Amino acid sequence: MNWKTATALSTLYDAAVQNRTISRIGARALWNYDITNLHRAIASQDPTALTLDIPCGGGLAVRGDRHVAADLSRTMLNRARRKTNTLLQADVYALPFHSSTFDACLTYNGLHCLADPAAALRELTRVLRPGGTLSGATLTRGTGRDPLITLLQRLGVFGAPGTANDLRTWLTDAGLSDIALTPTGAVTAFTARK
Numbered sequence: 001m002n003w004k005t006a007t008a009l010s011t012l013y014d015a016a017v018q019n020r021t022i023s024r025i026g027a028r029a030l031w032n033y034d035i036t037n038l039h040r041a042i043a044s045q046d047p048t049a050l051t052l053d054i055p056c057g058g059g060l061a062v063r064g065d066r067h068v069a070a071d072l073s074r075t076m077l078n079r080a081r082r083k084t085n086t087l088l089q090a091d092v093y094a095l096p097f098h099s100s101t102f103d104a105c106l107t108y109n110g111l112h113c114l115a116d117p118a119a120a121l122r123e124l125t126r127v128l129r130p131g132g133t134l135s136g137a138t139l140t141r142g143t144g145r146d147p148l149i150t151l152l153q154r155l156g157v158f159g160a161p162g163t164a165n166d167l168r169t170w171l172t173d174a175g176l177s178d179i180a181l182t183p184t185g186a187v188t189a190f191t192a193r194k
């Protein structure tokens with residue numbers, strides 16, 4: 001399965017994740033996750049910071065007019081257009097930006113969909129300015145939901161999710177510091193500084 005062309009899956013996912021009731025029940029049932037943690041993280045984003053949000057999906061985390069929302073999927077970008085016009089089709093492995101461009105990079109619910117999350121984190125770090133912050137959340141193995149993660153990998157929905165230890169290694173190897181991981185159910189939220 002390819003997220004770039006998966007119109008039905010993208011539409012279904014975004015409709016569910018942007019519905020407060022469905023996403024709360026779904027996140028708890030599937031991932032033992034309290035999605036209000038994600039809503040709080042989004043609400044705490046600094047709207048004055050030049051921010052790259054990839055994958056933005058249907059615009060769940062869009063906040064303010066200095067927020068650049070990017071995704072591989074046209075379907076997702078069309079949905080995100082309801083929230084912002086600062087949109088870009090881009091591949092997280094090859095971002096069309098100069099190094100050290102952004103004050104903040106966000107990557108919510110995306111790393112577990114990728115075949116090479118470490119490479120994506122290196123590319124996000126490249127476009128982050130020194131002192132800038134990378135934040136995100138990802139499903140992690142070793143948190144009680146490995147059979148479901150494996151099933152979604154087999155279906156091609158997920159790429160190669162790692163454990164929380166893998167995540168820490170990827171962030172460290174990307175050259176980031178002040179790494180903070182916050183596991184809740186099967187989801188690990190993270191922040192780090194360049």
Ligand SMILES: C[S@@+](CC[C@H](N)C(=O)[O-])C[C@H]1O[C@@H](n2cnc3c(N)ncnc32)[C@H](O)[C@@H]1O
Nearest residue numbers: 003055056057060071072073076091092108109
């Ligand atoms: C589970 S959704 C998460 C979207 C959004 N951040 C959210 O939390 O609702 C995963 C997203 O990753 C995008 N995606 C997958 N591979 C990508 C890539 N290589 N570059 C950019 N986006 C990608 C998909 O199109 C999809 O929108």
